[in-house]
Amino acid sequence: MSKRKELRPPRTAIPAIGEGKRGAAGHLGYLLRQAAHAQRKRMDRILAPLDLTHPQFLVLTMIRAYPGCSNADIARLTMLTPQTVHAIIAVLLQRKWVARQAHPIHGRVLTLVLSTSGENLLDRARDAALTVDARLQKALSAETLAAVRHWLVSVARDDEE
Numbered sequence: 287m288s289k290r291k292e293l294r295p296p297r298t299a300i301p302a303i304g305e306g307k308r309g310a311a312g313h314l315g316y317l318l319r320q321a322a323h324a325q326r327k328r329m330d331r332i333l334a335p336l337d338l339t340h341p342q343f344l345v346l347t348m349i350r351a352y353p354g355c356s357n358a359d360i361a362r363l364t365m366l367t368p369q370t371v372h373a374i375i376a377v378l379l380q381r382k383w384v385a386r387q388a389h390p391i392h393g394r395v396l397t398l399v400l401s402t403s404g405e406n407l408l409d410r411a412r413d414a415a416l417t418v419d420a421r422l423q424k425a426l427s428a429e430t431l432a433a434v435r436h437w438l439v440s441v442a443r444d445d446e447e
Contacts, residue, residue, distance in 0.1 A: 328421070329343070332418055341374055344366070385398070
C-alpha cells in the first residue's frame with residue numbers, strides 16, 4: 287500500500303438533515319439555504335402536474351400583482367436574473383399564458399398581462415402553493431409566525447442598507 291493512500295483521512299459520512307451542521311448546530315445562513323432548497327423542491331413537485339416551474343409561477347404571480355412592471359422589475363421581484371426572466375417570459379408568451387399589450391398612457395410601451403388561460407393556470411397554481419405554505423406554518427403559533435415573517439423581512443431589508 288502506498289504512503290499516499292495511508293495519509294488520506296477516512297471519509298466522513300454526510301449527516302442527514304437535522305443532524306450535525308445540518309441541524310440546530312448549523313450556521314443560520316446555511317440552515318436558511320437548506321430550508322429554501324427544501325421549499326423549492328416542494329413547490330417544483332406540486333407545480334409539475336400543471337406543467338409549470340416555480341420560477342414561471344413567480345413571474346406569473348408578479349405580473350398579476352404588479353401590472354406594468356418591466357422585465358427588470360420582475361427580475362428584482364422574483365430574485366431571478368434578467369436573462370432568466372427574459373427566457374421565462376418567452377416561454378409564457380409561447381404558451382399564451384401572458385400577452386403583451388400597449389400601455390394605457392404610453393402607447394408605444396408594451397406591458398405584460400395574464401391571458402385568460404394564464405389567469406386560470408395561476409389560480410390553480412396558487413391553490414397548490416397555498417397548501418405548501420400551510421405546511422410551513424402548521425407548527426407555528428400565530429405569534430411565532432408573525433415573528434418569523436418580521437425576522438425574514440428584516441434579514442432581507444438589512445441587505446438593502
